[in-house]
Amino acid sequence: MTKHSRLFSTWSLVALVVGNAVGAGIYTTSGFALADLGSREWVLFGWFVAGLVAIAGAMSYGMLVRHITESGGEYVFLSRAIHPLAGFIAGWVSLLAGFPGAIAFAALAFEAYLSSAWPWLQQVPATATAIAVTVCAGLLHGFRVRTGVQSHQNLVLLMLIILVLLVVAATFVITLRTPPISVLPVAPVQFNLYAFAGTLVWISLSYSGFNAAAYVAGEVDHARDAVPRGMVLGTVVTMVLCLAVNWVLLYGADASLIQGRAEIAAVVADSLGGRTARQLVQLVVAISLLTSITAMALAGPRVYAKMAEDGALPAVFKQRLGHPPRTSIALQVVISVLLISLSDLRGLMSYLGFTLSLCLALAVSSLFVIHWRRGLRPASAWYPLAPLVFVVCTVSFAMLSSIHQPMQALALVPVCGLGALAYYGSVRHTRRRSPQSKTEI
Template identity: 45%
Template sequence: MTSLVCLVVANMVGAGVYTTSGYSLQALGSPTRVLAMWAIAAVIAITGAIAYGGLSRQLVRSGGEYLFLSRAVHPLAGFMAGWISLLAGFTGAIAFAATTFVNYLPANLQIDSSREKTLVAVGLIICAALLHLFRTGTGAIGQNILVCVKLVAIALFIAIGLAAVDWPSAGAAADSAAAPGPDFSTYANQLMWISFSFAGFNASIYVAGEAKLGRRTVRRSMLFAAIGVSVLYLLINTVFLCTAPQEAIVGRGDIAAVVAKHLGGERLGLAVQLLVALSLATSVTAMLQAGPRVYVKMAEDGMLPAWLIPDGDVPRVAIVLQAVLAAVLVCAASIHDLLDYTSFLLSVSAGATVLCLLLPRFRGQPGKRPVVLWPVLPAFFVVATLGIAVVGCLYRYQQSPTSLMLSLAVVASGIGVYRVRPGRSGSR
């Protein structure tokens, strides 16, 4: 249970929580509105954790979205979910986190040139891969330690920040929320970006087959972690938005560093900078642990080459493949574009997976449904998640039509690979 919770936390807590609120404050104009978006995103994530828990109770195997969609809908649907994970969900996210990690290292390390930054980012990926290439327990223990250190540091920062909040001023900021706000599309766009900070709440399902008492621990770990991270996000964003002057943080992508320097000077600013770097490092290790399990399951079903299937418990070849793909993306110039182009596909994949709870294979029987408030709870998550995906797609199309075309290219390439995959029926 501890390792599963730490895996989910490590997947969830990345760069997003330390950077998003400055931009959201600029778009929404009020700290209260920004916190409201974080609260809504938290509800969606917790609902998703419950829904994924309902799926995991019925099929306790590693594989994630691929597993459920291939069993409930069609092998092609599952393959597309796995293909998206391979090209963007894990590979792109690992590359982005590793690249961002370098930007939060102390300036006195003098890592300035593009070549040096690339080498450090690739080095982080290699170290994270080595952590998981041996016994599963060894990698899990190392990751648990890193996550616990990160959570303690975040808790200390929150305590310092809450003690410094000027609550009368915070109340005045709340009153400003009564003024007319932006239009619906602006709220939807900000909710979309904030929701991506909660991505990873379902990380346990990728390693469910290796979990002890998986039917119980997998679903509980997702729920506990989603609730805990949601509380953490609301508290840390309260500190971000209610301590430093609003003009100092509006539109800032480094809002965490700005607030830390305001609270404790350069020393606390450096500490928070290292905290963000640690968060990104644990995100890389967590994704390198979860992602390869999806590809192993796809290989077992004949969807990917058989050489990905491990001889023992550790999917070493799949881990190396994941690390190599991420390292290649680090060396490319379009990592951020790749994430922009494909992020809405990840929302579609999650929404489609929870939709399986409404289909015959996973909806259970009257009086014995897989989740509480069935079918309202899964339907809410599907509508909310797909709505965010549609808004994101339209927004990106307005900004750059190329983004939609590349997203469609991912789908088209996945269908092409599916048609020429190894001709095996695989396990069912």
């Protein structure tokens, strides 16, 4: 058993998945979704559907890890199974948008909630709090691997305890309220399939952490069994939490108070229990957002380190055995800070949901390539059902959403174009496989 494997136990992997997923989206998406769909029931149904798709995705990623036990996620899967160019573009998207963008999204939401809790923070320059928490997360994981992993686990455990207690208390208040909040009408909006698809893309961002454990697979003992188990268990826990929390958010206050609002959790808490409840909710939201930021600060740099190991990025970004990838962590912090300074919360949510959905679908599609090209059938009774469900649903949601909001699809073009140019301009001639590769396909 290696030094790293003792750090990444099953609970560590579950905490990485839950911490990555239960972040900004779970507390912000339903307000925007309710404004677009005009129905609490449709919004909850969206959370349910997206959760099932995420479980299918977790199963599919588990099949990939059983073939490829290296760290690096989509970059490694696509590079090894399809073509180095496909992997490089996936890694490029992760570097320029995926992880830094998701960190920026969570950090901006963190700032919004803190400003709402303590109005004096509104005097602090805009984005200063978001930038500060992003830098602190980078420093935490850049110190020692053990320090970062254990700190993240403790944050996730604290978040789960407080969140469960708050959901139980809120459910008790809502069911006893007279008249029940559910009788308060939502402003009627005609159902729109494209808007529903867009909502599913947003919601998928809250579930996108289902694959987080795959990014550290190369540092886990018995990864073929431990990583798939951690991803599926973490995704099931995430789905239960998402449904429970968003039921409370949707039925805990008048729809007119929460439609189109990012900080709906604080609004609902104020409606249910006044100032004390609001402060408790703001505390758990802040902790949840911190777990999301620390999870991505842990996972993302492993992608860039693997790219450097393969020659796809400068060697300075490699990870030394037993040490965190400090230079890669610093690079991610810098890009995250730039995105925080240049982006808005809702714009980031739409773009990230669309971009990450397509990257995840492409990675899962590599299972079919493995089966077709190399004759290796994934060792799972859920093949090909789980990957088919995930790919078809994810791509369909993304395409329907792009019709409703075409700019999110257009914004992806220059990112992929720049990635292809970078690959053919330099990487194609220097890329090499790692001699330590554990690939078995």
